[in-house]
Amino acid sequence: MTDAATMRASEEAAPGAAVGFLYPGYSAEDDYPRLESMLSAGVRLPLVHTDIGEDAHRVDALLEMGSAGRLAAGVEELKALGAQAVVWACTSASFVFGWEGAHAQVRELSRTAGLPASSTSFAFARAIRAVGADRVAIAATYPEDVAGHFMAFLKAAGTEVVAMRGSGIITAAEVGTWERDEVLELARAGDHPEAQAVLLPDTALHTAAHLGELEAELGKPVLTANQVTVWEGLRLLDRAVLRPDLGTLFTAEAGSRAPIPG
Known part of the structure; x- marks a missing residue:
């Protein structure tokens, strides 16, 4: 510049x-x-x-x-x-x-x-604690091997990953074309009965318009990358x-929980 x-x-x-x-x-x-x-x-x-x-x-x-x-x-x-x-x-x-x-x-x-x-990445580690989750499921757009690195990162942060799903998408450009139906299907497919929250970790994925619907669909906190x-x-x-329409993460209860140390 x-x-x-x-x-x-x-x-x-x-x-x-x-x-x-x-x-x-x-x-x-x-x-x-x-x-x-x-x-x-x-x-x-x-x-x-x-x-x-x-x-x-x-x-x-x-x-x-x-x-x-x-x-x-x-x-x-x-x-x-x-x-x-x-x-x-x-x-x-x-x-x-x-x-x-x-x-x-x-x-x-x-x-x-x-x-x-x-x-x-650290935003996810802290947000998981903020919504009171100990066990999570990962619903990733990435290939399985890349999603595995995210799982390892979360384990290092003290989070138990009970399920992980990779979608095999190579480019952010392709992920950026996904719309509502693909986002909801990704979350549903990646959910697990033991997961207390579901994570959609790609900032290339449009999720801001779907936060309320994602949580209503799964009946639990959903944490997305841009959120x-x-x-x-x-x-x-x-x-x-405090904006509950942005998901559980933006509620008073979440705000009262201490995040993990830096």
């Missing part, structure tokens, strides 16, 4: 609380303005796209997608938009680094930005927003 463009962005950025999101490529980024409008809490959710390299749910491609250099490239633009905290809005390109590696990724992002930082990412950003700003 040029100096002149940065100055214009700073001038145009509205005052008040703002969580900035680094979002990989283009797929379901429109969930964020939708969630911002649903929050009605005076909090802005500016988003900057990162260069993903190869669009592939494959471990080597995901490690490059989440590399420090690719994330750092979007930080100044987010700060120019007034971000007071930053979240790497990607699950797969954070959990593939493992529990310790994902911590290192977030620490480096925070150091580069000079702001509190987190990622979607938990926004919740995590609000947590970084110490902002609790």
